[in-house]
Amino acid sequence: MRALVVGAGAEGRFAEVPEPVPGPGQALVEVHHVSVNFSELRHMGRLPQGMVLGYDAAGIVIRAAEDGTGPAEGARVAAFGPGAWAERVAFGTDAMAVVPDRVELVEAAALPMAGLTALRSLRAAGPTPGSRVLVTGASGSVGRLAVQLARREGAHVIASVSSPGRAERLAAALATDRAVEVVVGLDRVEPVDVVIEVVGGPALVTAWGLLKPGGNLQSIGWAAGQPAVFPPNSTFALGEARSLSSFGDMAAPATDLAHLLTLLATAELSIELGWHASWDRLEEARAAQLDAATTGKITMQIAT
Ligand SMILES: NC(=O)c1ccc[n+]([C@@H]2O[C@H](COP(=O)([O-])OP(=O)(O)OC[C@H]3O[C@@H](n4cnc5c(N)ncnc54)[C@H](OP(=O)(O)O)[C@@H]3O)[C@@H](O)[C@H]2O)c1
Incomplete structure (x- = not known):
């Protein structure tokens, strides 16, 4: 064959x-x-x-x-x-x-790959209703699904994209409401509880700096292909620990895949x-x- x-x-x-x-x-x-x-x-x-x-x-x-x-x-x-x-x-x-x-x-x-990554990384980060979730690369495959899934969890989602054109497109496609803010870049983002990070490089460094004490960043990808240079002491802070987790848990996904397909069928996910x-x-x-x-x-x- x-x-x-x-x-x-x-x-x-x-x-x-x-x-x-x-x-x-x-x-x-x-x-x-x-x-x-x-x-x-x-x-x-x-x-x-x-x-x-x-x-x-x-x-x-x-x-x-x-x-x-x-x-x-x-x-x-x-x-x-x-x-x-x-x-x-x-x-x-x-x-x-x-x-x-x-x-x-x-x-x-x-x-499968994009949906399971979005679902499982969010689950690992554990956003709670009302918590602030930043998604980078939000108009990409993983990001777009992560935005929708985080909104379903009741989070306030900050969807970061690279250009005004991408922002307009994403906002229109997802019929965004007060639960989803689409932003260009990361300059004006206020501190967040969770980051779903797919861009890597400088975006990873900036997003890390936006984490509140006790927050978690899921490092999923390096789409920009650039190195991440953390300024001295940027991983040190008083208070509850912030964490950065790698993501790659794709084991035995049948149940999660069935769940995502159901969400597609009911138009809760696009x-x-x-x-x-x-x-x-x-x-x-x-x-x-x-x-x-x-x-x-x-x-x-x-x-x-
Ligand atoms: N850990 C895992 O298990 C796992 C699973 C799936 C994916 N990944 C990784 O996650 C990353 C994103 O995957 P994806 O499927 O969402 O990719 P995608 O659909 O191509 O989306 C990539 C996003 O990254 C942004 N981006 C920023 N700088 C970029 C650059 N220089 N080149 C390309 N994109 C750039 C783009 O933003 P704009 O559209 O706003 O320009 C785009 O939305 C990749 O690094 C991938 O390898 C990891």
């Missing part, structure tokens, strides 16, 4: 790979759509040559798990796991969830879909991702 793998020159290329053989607790999925996450096409040089790319997929179960776990044959599912950009993939049943009728498979494919075409147009997908003007989640249809 065909899959997209890391090529010799750190480019994505098609390869014939062996048919997957599901192990215990795995179901075989015929993949219809996949989504592109931040680092998958940007940083292929860091990955081993020949590795099948991708993490997010949605499709149809064509062989249910032999141990009786997970969705039945014929179920429409979203799934998370390495090597997702292939015609067929054996995913763990603890990493897939049935897609509700009202959700298109392409939308479901856009959800995803902005961006560039979409056949995976045969991988180079265009990559160009779209590297174009700073691109907005929305990039997805590819798998031609079987």
Whole structure:
């Protein structure tokens, strides 16, 4: 079968790979759509040559798990796991969830990595109703979902974006109310209890400085690709400790994925879909991702 793998020159290329053989607790999925996450096409040089790319997929179960776990044959599912950009993939049943009728498979494919990251990092930070939550990179995939999920928790959300144009777009898309403030940059932000931080570099340093005593910053990503230089003594303060946590907990996401899909089905959560075409147009997908003007989640249809 065909899959997209890391090529010799750190480019994505098609390869014939062996048919997957599901192990215990795995179901075989015929993949219809996949989504592109931040680092998958940007940083292929860091990955081993020949590795099948991708993490997010949605499709149809064509062989249910032999141990009786997970969705039945014929179920429409979203799934998370390495090597997702292939015609067929054996995913763990603890990493897939049935897609509700009202959700298109392409939308479901856009959800796993970004949605699980937003949901779980917020849960780890534990915002309470009325607490102030700052989300950086708020018009990006993780940020946009984190803004919506934090608002659902009753937090006051400060959604930081890079330009007035992005601010206008985000405010219109999320029908923002008094619970969500969209701001450009971080200059005028008052102290916060929680930070969901995806930009890294100077944004990470500034956001750290905005944390109240006892606050928590979830360091999720480094989208800006710049180093973070903390001024001397900036990690020292009297009073309750502030904490910075790394984030990478994507284990056994089935229940959380099902929850996020339900929120999509009930329109309590929305995803902005961006560039979409056949995976045969991988180079265009990559160009779209590297174009700073691109907005929305990039997805590819798998031609079987
Ligand atoms: N720890 C984990 O498990 C985990 C999981 C998912 C993602 N991540 C990481 O989180 C980060 C964001 O992922 P994402 O999927 O949300 O990406 P995305 O959709 O591309 O969004 C990235 C956001 O970062 C902002 N940004 C600021 N400077 C940028 C620059 N120089 N280049 C590109 N974007 C820049 C953009 O803001 P504007 O739109 O306002 O310009 C954009 O909203 C990435 O570093 C990714 O690797 C980590």
